[in-house]
Amino acid sequence: MTSAVAARAADTPRTAHGNGRKALLAATVGGVVESFDWAIYAVLAPYFAAAMFPGDDPVTKLLAAYVGFAVGFVVRPFGSYVVGRIADTRGRRFALTLSMAVISGASVLIAALPTAALLGAAAPVLLIVLRLVQGLSMGGENPSAAAYVTETAPRHLRFLYSSISYSGVVIGNILSFGVLTLLLVAFGEDGVRGGGWRIGFLVAAALGLLALWIRRGVEESTEFAEAGATGPTAAERRALYRANLRNMAAVFLISVGATVGYYYGTTYLPQYAQQLGVVSGTESAASMLGPLVLLVAAMVVVGRLADRLGALRTLRIGLSVLALATVPLMLALAHGALPMWLVTVVYLALIAAPIGLTNVLFAQLFPVAVRVVAMGVPYTIAIGLFGGTFPLLAQAMAKAGHLTLVPWWAAGAAAVSLAGTLLIRPLKSAER
Structure with a gap:
């Protein structure tokens, strides 16, 4: 860990985190974004599959779209190791900020992807690549947030904070269905299939930017900073x-x-x-x-x-x-x-x-x-x-x-x- 981070930790009293409330907010909003990004792809897949995947069979296109959902689960353990190593060496705050920036950036790119009619087979390939990138980042998101909450929460409220922070995952699921409902009301099924689905991914990106802004305003956990100053070989x-x-x-x-x-x-x-x-x-x-x-x-x-x-x-x-x-x-x-x-x-x-x-x-x-x-x-x-x-x-x-x-x-x-x-x-x- 860098001496600059260690120096900041030395100057930071253990009560500087406002008994962990800012850290709790940073972790919870990340859970909302992670869950929303994950769920919004699944609920919108029936609406964008025809546009983003080539071919004539709608069932095959939908199954191909769900492959993009499944690959995220496959790469999550790898992401947990990669992002986790960053969190264990560079710090929780740095890893949480990095993962949120990547997740949000990938959502913007998915929203802007040209259709298969324009790019052919390159369209689904790019879509799957972006989902792989998101899956890698999401693999380290929850463990990094859990470590951050553990190290910043008041000892007598640690599991209350644990429950609140993970409730962000449930809230993200609720929001994804809410956004789909609003899109269907505003545009109808044909309108959502015709491009309205992109708004869902833009909402995901906007939530990610909000989480990124919140996370940039919190401090590194003192427990990590003190341990990281003399980290293991x-x-x-x-x-x-x-x-x-x-x-x-x-x-x-x-x-x-x-x-x-x-x-x-x-x-x-x-x-x-x-x-x-x-x-x-x-x-x-x-x-x-x-x-x-x-x-x-x-x-x-x-x-x-x-x-x-x-x-x-x-x-x-x-x-x-x-x-x-x-x-x-x-x-x-x-x-x-x-x-x-x-x-x-x-x-x-x-x-x-x-x-x-x-x-x-x-x-x-x-x-x-x-x-x-x-x-x-x-x-x-x-x-x-x-x-x-x-x-x-x-x-x-x-x-x-x-x-x-x-x-x-x-x-x-x-x-x-x-x-x-x-x-x-x-x-x-x-x-x-």
Whole structure:
């Protein structure tokens, strides 16, 4: 780390961050942008696929567009390592600013891309490249933000801050559906297909610029600055990775249940209910907005409880209830014993602990010098393997006539995560 950053850290009192509120805002708004950029591509794909991909078959074009969504999951672990190494050597603030600048810049370029009618095969190639770039940056975004919140939040509010910062991901999802709705109202389906979809990516870029402006106004975390002034050598860094393999395995396993639960509850549940025949497509989609808002509130409540009761205890209780309640809850939905809106509210409340607490919990398991990479790589691998593939796997089960096995898969993933908590070895103060 440069002497200039170390000097600033020496002059910065531990209370200079306004008890972490500016850092919390910087991390949360980044989660909003990351989630919005990720989701807006998926919800707009049916509208831009025909223009951006050559060929005559609309189904093939849409599938090709979804490839651009999938590749982002593939490269996220690589991005977690690349951006994470920057965060662990150059600083959290620098990495967060860099990742947001890249994400926003790529959104602007996607909005300005010429269509396949003008560029031919080059149009989809450029689109996929830009999504790869975004995926790389997004891979390091959440782990860097988690480390930053961990190092700047007041100790007695760390998990409240963890939940608030991750709520940005949920808010980004809500905003993406809101923007799509506004575009359809303003332009109609034909207008959105005719170029209105570009506005969605411009909104993403504008949100990114706002996040970039906020992040440029915050300070580096004092904890990183002090540790980074005498950072480890390459050999010492590799030794730290080896020494923390057990906790890295725990991060991976805990992330399995958290990511499956999140994608089941926020992405696939409406389609699941529709395939059960208990609601129509319109009803299932409309039933999501209120529960997603309540999910944010539930995350805040769980974060406050974790600060009082202990994060690991609260997480284990949350995962236990999630593993035990998922199948009965979905059986009640299938047999008409509970309405769709109530099942959605309850299930999203159950995933509040796994997705709200793990940000800071994971970061606390590793020394400052390797924190972002050590937590980020196993976390993003789990998301890529189990989160990005969950809708596809669930749909394959449904097609094979085994739709009722989907809740068992989600419950099993929660049980795996619960077992993963047993691997956790708390980080000693001397190792930080």
